[in-house]
Amino acid sequence: MIMTTTETIAGKQITEVKGLVTSSIVQSRHIGKDLLAGLKSVVGGELKSYTEMLEDSKKAVKERLIREAEQLGANAIVGLRFELTAGQNTSELIGYGTAVTAESIKKNKPL
Template identity: 55%
Template sequence: MIYTTTETIAGAEIDIVLGVVTGNVVQSKHVGRDIMANLKGIVGGELKGYTEMLTEARSKAVERLLDEARQLGANAVVGVRFTTSAITDGASEVMAYGTAVRLK
């Protein structure tokens, strides 16, 4: 399935708009990652454990978004956006949302 951050897909025409679709995941921190993050905080640098965690969470959110779009009969999702928010201390949500469409 095609998904894009743009509102249109070059060379394709939207036949029908099926509605807004979302996919989200709430990911918690791992104690090992917290320890390494605290150590990195002293010397500076990328927190690779957290980068990996958020990359995985974003991938899961996109999978869920696409699953919801398929259930509506879509063959593409346009206008995809991502948001993040803190749910509790030590847990964050990653949400992907967009518009499910059927292309001609």
């Protein structure tokens, strides 16, 4: 499955728009990790437990988008976007895009 943030795909022609695909995941933060993150924020640096949580969320959202697009008969998703909302004890990642059918552009051979 091709996934791109652009509205077009290089070397491909969009032949059919199948529709909007969306997915989201809400995760709560682990209190123990919150305490360690609080200490880390005092001295600075990456909060690796949060980075891992975000990467896991992104992977889950992408897998769900692919499943939804495949159910529509699409072979690509264009205009892909992600939005992250962080609450006091939770975070939500939303992904959305347009499921399409894209085919390779046939090039004419030079004379």
